Amino acid sequence: MKFLLFAALTLALARSAAGDADHGAPIVRPTVRGPATGLADSAALRATVFGTPPQDIAPMPDTVPVLEIDIPMPWRQKVPGIFWYDKKLRVWFSGQNKPAPLVIVIAGTGDDGNSSSVATLRGALYGDGYHVLTVPSPTFPRFIVAASRTGVAGDLKQDGQDLYDSIERIVAHLPRKVRISDIDIVGYSLGGANAGIVKSIDTREGRLHIHRAVMIEPPVSLFASMERLDKLFAQSIGSGDAGVERLYQRLFAQLANFYRASDRVEIDQSFLLAAAAAVLTTDQEFSAAIALSFRIDLMNLFLAGDIYAKTGAIADPNHPLEVGQPLEHIEEELRTKPFDDYFTEVFAPYYLKHRPHSTPASLIADNNLNIIGPALSSDLDYYVQTNSDDLILNQAELEWLKSTLGSRIAVYDHGGHLGNLGDRRQVADMLDMLAGRWQGGS
Amino acid sequence: MRAFLACPVLLLCGCVSSGIVTHRLPDETPAADNAASIKKAEGLAATKKTVEMQEKSSTEPPPLTPADAPPMSTYDPWERFNRFNYRLNARFDEAVFFPVANGYRHLPSPIRTGVNDFFDNLAEIDSIINYTLQGRLGRGVRSLGRFVINSTLGLAGLFDVATHFHLEKAPTGFGTTLAKWGMHPGPYLVIPILGPSTLREAVGLLGDYGTSYGINVADLYRGDQGWGLGVLNAVDKRAGVDFRYYSTGSPFEYDTIRFLYVRKLLLQDAGLHKTQAPKPPSGAPAGE
Numbered sequence: 001m002k003f004l005l006f007a008a009l010t011l012a013l014a015r016s017a018a019g020d021a022d023h024g025a026p027i028v029r030p031t032v033r034g035p036a037t038g039l040a041d042s043a044a045l046r047a048t049v050f051g052t053p054p055q056d057i058a059p060m061p062d063t064v065p066v067l068e069i070d071i072p073m074p075w076r077q078k079v080p081g082i083f084w085y086d087k088k089l090r091v092w093f094s095g096q097n098k099p100a101p102l103v104i105v106i107a108g109t110g111d112d113g114n115s116s117s118v119a120t121l122r123g124a125l126y127g128d129g130y131h132v133l134t135v136p137s138p139t140f141p142r143f144i145v146a147a148s149r150t151g152v153a154g155d156l157k158q159d160g161q162d163l164y165d166s167i168e169r170i171v172a173h174l175p176r177k178v179r180i181s182d183i184d185i186v187g188y189s190l191g192g193a194n195a196g197i198v199k200s201i202d203t204r205e206g207r208l209h210i211h212r213a214v215m216i217e218p219p220v221s222l223f224a225s226m227e228r229l230d231k232l233f234a235q236s237i238g239s240g241d242a243g244v245e246r247l248y249q250r251l252f253a254q255l256a257n258f259y260r261a262s263d264r265v266e267i268d269q270s271f272l273l274a275a276a277a278a279v280l281t282t283d284q285e286f287s288a289a290i291a292l293s294f295r296i297d298l299m300n301l302f303l304a305g306d307i308y309a310k311t312g313a314i315a316d317p318n319h320p321l322e323v324g325q326p327l328e329h330i331e332e333e334l335r336t337k338p339f340d341d342y343f344t345e346v347f348a349p350y351y352l353k354h355r356p357h358s359t360p361a362s363l364i365a366d367n368n369l370n371i372i373g374p375a376l377s378s379d380l381d382y383y384v385q386t387n388s389d390d391l392i393l394n395q396a397e398l399e400w401l402k403s404t405l406g407s408r409i410a411v412y413d414h415g416g417h418l419g420n421l422g423d424r425r426q427v428a429d430m431l432d433m434l435a436g437r438w439q440g441g442s
Numbered sequence: 443m444r445a446f447l448a449c450p451v452l453l454l455c456g457c458v459s460s461g462i463v464t465h466r467l468p469d470e471t472p473a474a475d476n477a478a479s480i481k482k483a484e485g486l487a488a489t490k491k492t493v494e495m496q497e498k499s500s501t502e503p504p505p506l507t508p509a510d511a512p513p514m515s516t517y518d519p520w521e522r523f524n525r526f527n528y529r530l531n532a533r534f535d536e537a538v539f540f541p542v543a544n545g546y547r548h549l550p551s552p553i554r555t556g557v558n559d560f561f562d563n564l565a566e567i568d569s570i571i572n573y574t575l576q577g578r579l580g581r582g583v584r585s586l587g588r589f590v591i592n593s594t595l596g597l598a599g600l601f602d603v604a605t606h607f608h609l610e611k612a613p614t615g616f617g618t619t620l621a622k623w624g625m626h627p628g629p630y631l632v633i634p635i636l637g638p639s640t641l642r643e644a645v646g647l648l649g650d651y652g653t654s655y656g657i658n659v660a661d662l663y664r665g666d667q668g669w670g671l672g673v674l675n676a677v678d679k680r681a682g683v684d685f686r687y688y689s690t691g692s693p694f695e696y697d698t699i700r701f702l703y704v705r706k707l708l709l710q711d712a713g714l715h716k717t718q719a720p721k722p723p724s725g726a727p728a729g730e
Contacts, residue, residue: 054479060472070463085532085688088463112689123472141691173462249508252705256712257505262489267706274486300692321693324525328515331694 044389045286047419050277056420057120058427061127067093071173073147073166080307081323086145091170093178094122094132101182101211102131103434104167106198108189108418110297112136117188120422128431131180133170137191138163141300144308151308152350153301154342156222156367160197167198168207184212184434188421189392192218193369196382200372203379212381214433216426217390217418220397222367223343229294230338236287240336247288254279290391298342299334305346313345370400377404383433384408385426387415407440408433465540468547506712516704518630527632528696532687534635535680543680556600558682561675563592563599565613567657568650572614576622584609616653617646621711630700635676638703 070088079087091113103125107118113134125132136143138159144151147166150158171180187195192215199213219225237243258275259267280289303314310317314330321327348360355363369376376382384405386393393401402409410429412420420426432438518524546554566589573582588604588611596603605611620642621627628641639647655663662671688695 054476054483057476060476062473063469063471065469066467068465068467072461082693086691112691114689119470119472123470127472136691141693142688143691145691245514246508248514249511252511252709253506253508256510256709259709259713262492267709271489273482274489277486278490299694303693324522324529326521326525327694327697331697 041389041391042283042286043414044387044391044416044419045283045290046416047414048391048416049280049286049289051116051418052120052420052423056423058124058422058424059127060123064094064123064126066122067095067175069093069170069173071170073169075149075165076146077149077151077308079145080320082307082321082325082327083141083145083304084323086142089146089166089170090136090142092118092122092134093174094126095175095178096126096129096131099179099181100129100131101184101434102133102171102180104183104185104195104210105132105134106163106185106187106191106194107135107137107140108187108191109137109139109294110300111191112140112142117418117421121186121188124422124427124431125186125434130184130434131178133167133174135163135167135170138194139190139297139301141304144301144304148308150350150354152305152347154222154305154347154367155351155363156193156197156369156371160194160201163194164198164201164205164208171208183208183210184214185210186214186216186430186434187218188216189418190219190222192216192384193222196369196372196376199382200375203375212383212434212436214383214385214430216385216421216430217387217392217415218369218384219392220369220400221364223339223364225392226339226343229291230340232287233291233295233338236284236291241332244292244335247292251279295335298337298339299331302334302337302342302346303330305342305350309346309350311346311349313341370404373404377406380408382408383410383438385410385412385429385433387412387417387420389414389416391417408438410438465544466548467544512705512708514701516630516700517628518700520629520631524630524632524700525696527634528699530634531632531637535687539635539676539680540686543677546677546681554678554681557674557678559592559596559602560599561678562602562611562613563589563596564654564659564662566592567659568616568653569612569614571653572616572619572650575616575619576614581612581614584612615646616649617643618710618714619649620646621707622714627704627707627711630704638699640704640707643707 068090069092070090072088076087105113105118105121105125107113107115111117113136118134122132122134138144138148139153143162143166144153148159148162153159171183174180185195185199187193195213196215196218199210202208202210233239237247255275258278259271262271262274280286306312306314307321314333315321321330343360348363351363352358352360358366376384382405384401386398386401386409388398388411390398398411402411410433412425414420415423415426429438566585569585570582570589573579573585588609591604591607591609592599592602595601602611625642627643631639631641631644633639633644633647636647658664662668690698692698
């Protein structure tokens, strides 16, 4: 039975590695300095990789109840064989025992609705007296398969509509004893942009009556950011699979040497954390970690989109991938494919066909937060939190957010991308914004 | 027990519900978790410091270079069989193993800790034998000390008293012994119910079980209660692991788990050879 523990521990490691590597979103190449403060990028990259230090985390409640809900969506398309396990959308709900406002939390790029970032927000919100419903990013494979109408993720409007309809259905099926007095929405990274779009759809359709939206470190121009990420990958890892292999070999050797020297018997999560801190030391290594974790998210998105859109870029539409078939050659091919390929080979062909009068340029223009610019500037229930050294924003985008939101934006000096999610200041401001008592930055 | 075995068969018939399914998960404890993270962070800083100091010592074998890293692809000649087992395990876990373990996790924590410590204490016997076979006598003596203290002061292993005497848990098994003797992990193997393994580790597992069965402490393994204890042990181990099949949502999950599992094994193998006599810098690369 010892083996079971061993196997199980490894599985746990796999999960922690998969879960904690997800820092979400598109990243600008590191040569761009933090716009407002001029902080060295090193600090922003480091914060992005390691996240908020535990001693800076906001006060958390002792216990948070969590209900896991698997719910089918009636508009789901026919599920491709290799996604057989993703038929229902999985979401998580933490309910108060009394009537309370509900906060819906949308995860960032490639994240499930139960990632470590989501859990941090859930703790903070539940502790402040909210019911909390957490949902995956529309770029998460299970969402794509179980709740997307197109299977081609990454379009702000389409993803927003799929999210909105899913949330309406989930809220209608929450346990009967749950009494909801008000509904607010929060999202981080790409989920921040999704949250804003969902609120704007609700303003038009009025089925949920979402009150306030807090968008935490959202991107402004989705595809411009993604292309900068491709450059980050090329700069820090190199193009093609050889670069990934070189990175792997270097990390393996460093980890092995660290393990030998550390006199530890088990390779567990705390070992990996210590090892990561020892092994990842240069800006190039931080950049590589960020670029690679995004590429791994992109691989799932790419394959799913290709199969649903039947573009044939990866899988032959006439010979669908079978359950149980080896996928290593596909994995290798996808590792070398940047976001730019996803756009030109899958995303654009699909949406150009399904949206009359659209052009590649119009698709790019539509995937910008400025499509809800008027609402962001005139509706006083939208709030934004961001960092002046956030890697996913450039100076012009940050300025656009500041001028559009006016007094409803909090800009922190340091944190990179999501490197201050859950810290005392961010949480306190978020709670003030949700309660409508935020007085503006000091 | 028969019902236990029948479950995977039923699952293969596809009796999976199509409606809304909910699981009440155990409460999260963010305040305590965060306090633990702070403490752990201090420990990690200490580990990092010791490692940095140790790396300067010259008695170590030469450090691994990137050229020594094993290839990224994994030897998996039985891939279709393994993928079949992985799916089987996922279905079994979702329908039986996880719900049972999830229910178990709602029991008060002192009970679960007692059960966990009890089984870990029994496993010390196997650790003592295997540390001896590996020629790591110091660690063998530590396991022996733990077993003696916990079996007596710890009331038949229900309490892990030895940890308070700074004798930390450090289990090993026959798979590690085979690695120490120089055996390569062999082809990847997904075992029904148990999960990822390799040929060597599967042999190690049989060795560990054979040892326990042969020694048969207090008739716990061969008596009528053997099956019941085996199931309780399995549920206890499953409950201690925060993993859900297909929680990545990714069609590459099989590949990811295979990569991480085997890489972890190879890292541990490389670590096992650190106590060898130092080799000249021009010698063969360390590690397998």
